[in-house]
Amino acid sequence: MEALLRLLSQPRVQQDLLVQMGRHLTLAGSAVLLAILVAVPLGVFLTRAPRFAQPVMTVVGLLQTLPSVALLAFMIPVLGIGWQPSLAALLLYALLPILRNTYTGITGVDQALLEAGRGMGMTPRQLLWQVELPMAFRVIMSGIRVSTVLIIGWTTLAAFVGGGGLGEVILTGFAMVSPAHILAGGVPVTLLALLADWGLGRLERRLTPRGLRV
Amino acid sequence: MVIFDNVSKVYPGGQKAVDSLSLTINPGEFVCFIGPSGCGKTTTMKMINRLHEPTSGTLTVDGKDIMAMDPVELRRSIGYVIQQVGLFPHMTIAQNVELVPKLLGWPAEKCRQRVDELLPLVGLDSAQYRDRFPRELSGGQQQRIGVIRALAAEPDLILMDEPFGALDPITREALQDELKKLQAKLKKTIIFVTHDMDEALKLADRIVVMKAGRAHQVATPEELLRHPKDEWVAQFIGRDRLTDRPELLTVQEVMIRKVVTVDPDHGLAEAVATMRQRRVNSLLVTDPDDRLLGLITASEIDLARKGRVADVMRTEVATLTPDESAQVAFERILLEHLDFLPVVEADRKVVGLITRTSLADALSRAIWKDGGVA
Numbered sequence: 001m002e003a004l005l006r007l008l009s010q011p012r013v014q015q016d017l018l019v020q021m022g023r024h025l026t027l028a029g030s031a032v033l034l035a036i037l038v039a040v041p042l043g044v045f046l047t048r049a050p051r052f053a054q055p056v057m058t059v060v061g062l063l064q065t066l067p068s069v070a071l072l073a074f075m076i077p078v079l080g081i082g083w084q085p086s087l088a089a090l091l092l093y094a095l096l097p098i099l100r101n102t103y104t105g106i107t108g109v110d111q112a113l114l115e116a117g118r119g120m121g122m123t124p125r126q127l128l129w130q131v132e133l134p135m136a137f138r139v140i141m142s143g144i145r146v147s148t149v150l151i152i153g154w155t156t157l158a159a160f161v162g163g164g165g166l167g168e169v170i171l172t173g174f175a176m177v178s179p180a181h182i183l184a185g186g187v188p189v190t191l192l193a194l195l196a197d198w199g200l201g202r203l204e205r206r207l208t209p210r211g212l213r214v
Numbered sequence: 215m216v217i218f219d220n221v222s223k224v225y226p227g228g229q230k231a232v233d234s235l236s237l238t239i240n241p242g243e244f245v246c247f248i249g250p251s252g253c254g255k256t257t258t259m260k261m262i263n264r265l266h267e268p269t270s271g272t273l274t275v276d277g278k279d280i281m282a283m284d285p286v287e288l289r290r291s292i293g294y295v296i297q298q299v300g301l302f303p304h305m306t307i308a309q310n311v312e313l314v315p316k317l318l319g320w321p322a323e324k325c326r327q328r329v330d331e332l333l334p335l336v337g338l339d340s341a342q343y344r345d346r347f348p349r350e351l352s353g354g355q356q357q358r359i360g361v362i363r364a365l366a367a368e369p370d371l372i373l374m375d376e377p378f379g380a381l382d383p384i385t386r387e388a389l390q391d392e393l394k395k396l397q398a399k400l401k402k403t404i405i406f407v408t409h410d411m412d413e414a415l416k417l418a419d420r421i422v423v424m425k426a427g428r429a430h431q432v433a434t435p436e437e438l439l440r441h442p443k444d445e446w447v448a449q450f451i452g453r454d455r456l457t458d459r460p461e462l463l464t465v466q467e468v469m470i471r472k473v474v475t476v477d478p479d480h481g482l483a484e485a486v487a488t489m490r491q492r493r494v495n496s497l498l499v500t501d502p503d504d505r506l507l508g509l510i511t512a513s514e515i516d517l518a519r520k521g522r523v524a525d526v527m528r529t530e531v532a533t534l535t536p537d538e539s540a541q542v543a544f545e546r547i548l549l550e551h552l553d554f555l556p557v558v559e560a561d562r563k564v565v566g567l568i569t570r571t572s573l574a575d576a577l578s579r580a581i582w583k584d585g586g587v588a
Binding site: 119 | 286287290296300301303306317347
């Protein structure tokens with residue numbers, strides 16, 4: 001503990017921590033954003049083409065089970081080292097919860113509502129934007145929350161392939177056998193994850209259509 | 215005007231949901247489709263707005279073949295109400311009601327006015343309800359919104375798919391009454407699917423009884439009750455309903471069986487005593503075998519003062535037979551200002567009496583559906 005405080009009192013370390021935290025967030029944030037951009041439309045597509053749903057989910061689910069360090073290592077021959085392989089690997093990990101929740105959220109919309117909408121003359125596009133997505137919003141959003149928390153944790157591993165982030169601080173701790181470094185890197189990761197979950201929860205509440213809030 | 219011309223719907227797999235249906239629904243008509251589940255009534259209705267598409271035959275709405283129309287445009291021109299209410303929970307009442315007008319590109323101001331105009335139509339205050347969400351309303355209120363949502367874009371034709379099926383009986387009755395009034399006022403063509411015969415009899419101008427994809431019988435509620443096409447339809451309507459209707463009851467079902475009679479050889483004083491004792495103002499005169507000989511009233515006794523019943527009695531007496539329609543009997547009592555009519559068999563044997571009280575009994579039986587006539 002004393003060692004940790006001593007470490008944190010050094011301006012150079014403080015600055016380094018801030019920089020790595022910034023990188024960490026950028027990396028995790030970009031991975032989640034990209035995952036949303038891929039998974040939500042893909043999820044919507046799968047609800048329109050249900051026969052692809054099972055195979056695609058299985059593949060994405062398999063990706064999730066690969067050991068993360070291994071996945072990162074596989075990326076190196078393709079994307080080299082640095083932030084690129086990290087982002088790619090994290091993106092793949094972030095996909096599943098969002099994809100699965102988008103799919104189940106939309107397929108879970110009451111059939112009677114869809115029929116009412118169709119019967120009143122809504123086009124498939126209008127149904128999607130005005131009925132299905134708003135109704136599935138909370139489920140999709142909780143998928144995004146799960147992904148975010150997961151990815152903030154896993155971004156730590158980016159340091160192994162030179163992707164930067166708080167993992168660097170932890171790796172330094174390993175190298176120097178310095179528990180203080182490990183804590184200085186590890187605790188912020190946890191805090192960031194908790195903070196992100198809380199913030200997204202607030203955002204979800206704010207954006208949930210008023211008629212659906214409980 | 216909706217015309218089904220030899221329309222069939224065959225599902226993939228060969229199941230025939232609707233089989234060569236030909237039917238014309240006139241403007242302003244309230245038509246109920248009724249039948250057991252799987253009879254094709256819902257499929258028939260959903261073909262009109264192309265939620266299901268006919269496999270063969272032509273279906274025209276206002277002279278236009280629906281298969282030649284853009285389905286989205288067609289649906290926007292037809293009101294649609296479903297059983298599960300189908301209000302969008304994430305939209306306010308106003309947003310729900312103005313949905314189709316918005317799809318049609320009405321200006322916002324006109325949409326707003328339309329909502330304010332429609333809510334009072336079903337007894338809901340616009341200022342109070344327009345910005346609420348569906349879950350803040352009771353089931354009955356929600357379906358009222360469902361109904362006015364279908365009216366919003368002023369369609370001439372409205373399709374209703376068991377709209378009141380999920381409501382409790384009291385709310386259902388209230389909404390049926392409101393719908394009937396609304397229909398009388400707005401003169402829309404309404405096509406209404408139900409499995410509730412009471413509902414169909416109450417609402418419809420014409421009832422289409424469907425069986426195995428065919429229009430088994432098409433008739434007004436009156437005709438249907440009087441002349442069910444066959445035993446199956448009669449069963450489906452329900453025996454109770456057939457006898458609960460005053461116009462379908464017979465005299466012997468409603469007559470009073472305890473009749474006060476007097477022997478023709480009795481003296482007038484004795485007849486008066488019987489009248490006093492039984493609290494009636496007239497007596498039927500019968501022979502020992504209960505055959506009707508005549509009628510004697512208090513005022514006639516009063517004029518004659520003395521003698522035998524046989525000397526004073528009227529022998530011209532209007533009578534009924536047990537098999538006559540009760541409705542005819544009641545009409546005669548009311549039109550001819552009679553207090554009662556004796557019921558006699560072919561051999562003039564008195565079996566009963568129809569009075570104004572029996573009329574009241576029969577009416578109450580039709581209304582409250584219990585037995586209870588002596």
